[in-house]
Amino acid sequence: MSYEFVLTETRGRVGLVTLNRPKAMNALNNQLVRELMDALEAFDKDDNIGAMVVTGNEKAFAAGADIKEMSDKSLQQMMDNDLVGGFGRMMKIRKPVIAAVSGYALGGGCEVAMSCDMIVASETAKFAQPEITIGVIPGAGGTQRLTRAVGKAIAMEMILNNRTLSAQEALQFGLVNRVVPVERTLDEALKLADEIASRAPVAVRVAKKMINQAYELGLTDALNQERQEFYDLFATEDQKEGMKAFIEKRKPDWKGK
Numbered sequence: 379m380s381y382e383f384v385l386t387e388t389r390g391r392v393g394l395v396t397l398n399r400p401k402a403m404n405a406l407n408n409q410l411v412r413e414l415m416d417a418l419e420a421f422d423k424d425d426n427i428g429a430m431v432v433t434g435n436e437k438a439f440a441a442g443a444d445i446k447e448m449s450d451k452s453l454q455q456m457m458d459n460d461l462v463g464g465f466g467r468m469m470k471i472r473k474p475v476i477a478a479v480s481g482y483a484l485g486g487g488c489e490v491a492m493s494c495d496m497i498v499a500s501e502t503a504k505f506a507q508p509e510i511t512i513g514v515i516p517g518a519g520g521t522q523r524l525t526r527a528v529g530k531a532i533a534m535e536m537i538l539n540n541r542t543l544s545a546q547e548a549l550q551f552g553l554v555n556r557v558v559p560v561e562r563t564l565d566e567a568l569k570l571a572d573e574i575a576s577r578a579p580v581a582v583r584v585a586k587k588m589i590n591q592a593y594e595l596g597l598t599d600a601l602n603q604e605r606q607e608f609y610d611l612f613a614t615e616d617q618k619e620g621m622k623a624f625i626e627k628r629k630p631d632w633k634g635k
């Protein structure tokens with residue numbers, strides 16, 4: 379499939395999606411969001427892919443939703459807008475997605491990064507939810523995912539008063555997994571994705587699902603579901619292979635089933 383605002387490529391078992399609207403700081407217009415989700419869903423369905431990386435450029439991961447595109451929209455138009463469904467599609471991706479963030483990750487850009495499963499940030503990364511400066515609030519998970527990641531105190535400051543987090547602060551507050559020099563950011567994210575893509579595919583997907591359930595379910599329901607998922611993995615060939623390989627002191631040969 380060919381896209382206008384994203385570039386896609388594969389690196390071994392990793393699918394790489396690069397946001398590519400540099401003149402507008404990768405502002406997320408409807409088409410870009412649709413293309414990003416189409417690209418992720420295509421990799422999610424591809425048996426040769428085990429994990430994905432989403433990145434931008436050195437200046438901007440993404441500077442938010444496209445303000446020019448939405449400035450004149452009515453309430454009804456916003457509600458009917460593709461953007462709403464667009465962002466939601468990310469929650470249905472089953473394989474791990476890692477964001478490689480350099481420069482600005484603002485508003486919807488920060489929300490896309492937070493919708494990924496892990497974030498590798500460059501030393502230049504800046505995370506903010508500046509919607510308050512244009513008279514609105516985050517609309518794609520900012521008030522919820524940010525609060526869960528950094529806690530209420532910092533989320534309040536960021537969302538009510540446009541506090542920007544440096545990469546180091548984002549690391550300190552638990553928003554990102556690691557901070558690396560800008561020139562190594564994509565490689566680090568690809569390496570992490572490649573390592574995860576080499577692990578037992580079904581178990582990786584189930585593990586991602588269950589970690590996300592920690593934010594959805596109460597503890598007892600979540601523990602029950604976790605235990606059942608654990609049992610269910612004994613119906614996979616990979617569980618037999620993984621344990622046999624351990625006993626035979628060799629590397630497992632995963633089948634993904």
Ligand code: DAK
Pocket residue numbers: 401402403405406441442443444445446447456459461462463465482484485486487489508509512516517518
């Ligand atoms: N939208 C549209 N264009 C943008 C943009 C944006 N968010 N950010 C940057 N650009 C454009 C600029 O207008 C400029 O275009 P030209 O004037 O050259 O045509 C070009 O990118 C370069 O930007 P600057 O000239 O401003 O570059 P600087 O280095 O001076 O500043 C900046 C970079 C990123 C600090 C600045 O551009 C900036 O503050 N940008 C806006 C950041 C922002 O407020 N972002 C939050 C947007 S609101 C929803 C879900 C989510 C959302 C909405 C709905 N639903 C589910 C319905 C999300 C909302 C948001 O993200």
